[in-house]
Amino acid sequence: MPRRDPDARRGALGALVANLTPVDTREESPRELSVESLTPSRFQPRRHFDEAALRDLAASVGDRGVLQPLLVRPLPGGDGHEIVAGERRWRAAKLAGLRAVPVVVRDLSDEEAQDAAAVENLQRADLDVIDEVDLTVALVSRVLGLPAEEVPARLHVLVNRPGEHPEDVTRLEALFTGLGRGTWTSFVKNKLRVLRWPAPVLTAMREHGLGYSLAGVVAAAPEGRQGELLDLALGGATKAELRERLLSFRKDKPADPAALVARALRDRRRLDALGAKERRRAETLLGELARLLGEAG
Known part of the structure; x- marks a missing residue:
């Protein structure tokens, strides 16, 4: 598939990332808007909000107010404004x-709003791994x-060659330096590598908030048993x-016969422990195996 011309988007995204966060409003004067006049963005990249963390944030907001203005458009x-970045602060304020x-209002296109939300969320330490991966892939x-x-x-090609x-x-080095989340x-x-996990595991992470560490255990299970483990994980x-x-x-x-034979042949003590009759039998069987494998090859 031919590559799309990215020049226009790259320039806007580069400026956004170079600013480190799209809601760095220290040089802008925020205004106050009613919480009821604000609408969550349909581009919100964070799929799940941890209720306990949200309550903690609400307690802080209740004591100190919202310290960082929301970015809205x-x-x-x-008819009101849409939240581009800062939905957690808005939810906490309501709680x-x-x-x-406090908000900063900017006229942003859908694509600019989507990029701004992605960059702002990638600045947060509490972002779910699957959200981080999906957002980073989208920006890349x-x-x-x-x-x-x-x-x-x-990306795998670029790492190897x-x-x-x-x-x-x-371009990748510039992006990741701006995001501040390590190297590309x-x-x-x-x-x-998370994206290589089975599709049901990824769906559970994206749609049901299955945590990274639990998802890793499920992904390591035999294919036929992953559903059982996934049900257990989602059940608590x-x-x-x-x-x-x-x-x-x-x-x-069941034990893998080939693996057992390979381990036995590598263990000299087990071979030496065979009696003369067992050794002759083993040599006969190995000879037959060698002949069969030779014919198959």
Whole structure:
């Protein structure tokens, strides 16, 4: 598939990332808007809000107010404003009983709003891993001018053969430096692999908030047993309980004859312990195996 021309989007995104956060409003004068006049964005990249953390934030907001203004944009027709970045602060303000919050209003296109929300959320330490990966892939797709589904393969190519596309490497380094979430190579080696997990596991992470550590245990299970582990995880099982169940699957697994033979042949003491009759029998069987494998080859 031919690459899209990314120049216009790259310039806007580069300026956004260079600003480190799209809601850095220290040089702007925020205004107050009613919490009821604000609408959550349809581009909100954070799929789940931790209720306990939200209550903690609400307590802080109740004591100190909202310290960082929300970024909002006017809704069509002048009917209120849409939150571009800061929905957690807005939710916390509502929980705390605040009637108004500080905002900065900007006219942003859908694409600009989507980029701003992505960059702002990637600045947060409490972002779910799957949200982080999906958001980062989306930003990389725009920086490199590739469809999102092609990004993982391109990133693996760049890690292994960076000299083939030095301009892409430069753009990635600039993006990740601005985001402040480590290097792009570390992202590829440590987090991008999540997208290789089974589809039901990824769906559970995206739609039901399944945590990264629990999802990793489910993904490590034999394919035929992942559904059982996934049900346990979504039902509230702890990581220790999932690991115990996973170990029981492995104990129930029939021994692999080829693996047993390979281990025995590597263990000289086991071979030396055979009697003369058993040794001759083993040599006969190995000879037959060698003949069969030779014919198969």
